[in-house]
Amino acid sequence: MADGTRIYSERPKTSAAYATTRDRVETYFDSTATKTWERLTSDAPVSGIRATVRAGRDEMRALIVSSLPDDLRGARILDAGCGTGALAFELAARGAQVVGVDISPQLVEIARKRTPDAVARRVTFSDGDMLDPALGHFDHIVAMDSLIYYTADDIARILGGIAPRLSGKMIFTVAPRTPLLMAFWRLGKLAPRRDRSPVMIPHNPTAIAAKLPVGRLREIRRVKSGFYFSAALEFSA
Template sequence: MPAYDQTRARIEDYFDRTATKTWERLTSDAPVSRIRETVRAGRDRMRALMLSRLPEDLRGARILDAGCGAGPATIEMAQRGAQVVAVDISPQLIDIAKRRLPTDLHKQVQFRAGDMFDPELGQFDAIIAMDSMIYYTADDIGTHLAALESRVSGPIVFTVAPRTPALMAMWYAGKAFPRSDRSPVMIPHAHPALARAAKDKGVRSTLRPVDRVTSGFYISEAMELRA
């Protein structure tokens, strides 16, 4: 999958070369700009929404945190009793997540730097992927949902950038004016087209929209694949 591999390489380069310090502050209690405060608040709301799709008691469950970043969702799922496999493309973000993990949860979390879709990660009871699939095409997302479907007994909860006029304008601007130091461009998706792409790739379960979170400069939509 050359398109997927190229996008993944750009994301890894961006987070390890440009954005690590920004994301370390954004995902902490450190003071940030007013704009980033809206992003932080939006991400907090989205994380709570996604985790609400999982049982409160996760003892005995093995969960993949795909694109775990600095690890806030990893911590909460481990606190609920889950065994968490926390994967991120950025080794530097994995290092931050390791440092932030409370000592009493170390035995419940396995960290990996690399491809969040690696089949060698094994089988899971649930998968969450918060804002880690927002850079990929519908075909790429459909392909990976089809592969993940056979490896999970419960829901796959993930986010996409919704196809709104504002985000579409940003998307086209990003294509017209590429800069080597800018973040990878999000690809907006509408649920019907994404559901069709998933079905075309062999996904059997139903892909449903959950809810949308808008907070200033943060806008993201949660989707759920569940049999």
């Protein structure tokens, strides 16, 4: 069991690009996409395209949960980029003490309102940077679709910096580097800056692994559902 009271003073080193992207993502989800995201992560009817994205996210969430031990009693888990809380609730239902953090205060507020009574004592939510060392030490970390906007260099720095606070493994997702996704990425960069949502960056997992200062990285599996295409990766120190 991890020591949840342990405090660290040094934040993992990232680039100026990391901070810029983080701020852009926060602004996007708090001012533009909150209602859309709230609906997408609910049971409300959505369009055909969004239905495939919802199905893909449901499959990915199940894959992440299945990649961790069945019995999580006594484990302390960080849900980095927790959004509206669905993954945190599933982990808490397996007995984990879950700390959910997201840079969007509005999404965190939705997560708090949706917290089932059955897991309320095992989940806490806060808005802020998932790299904040004051969050402490964790047995496992999950980050579903919360690192998809960052460069391989910053992802490697994040993993290396967080390794001393991780006892078990970190399961996170990236957009896999395929010809189709690369075409969408290039088209997104052509849009006027004021009209852009944060653009996910496709990655080759082996390229991220090559940049790691410590630890090991492996691909678990990819999930493809309509416009949702994501790869689950496992990092261990």
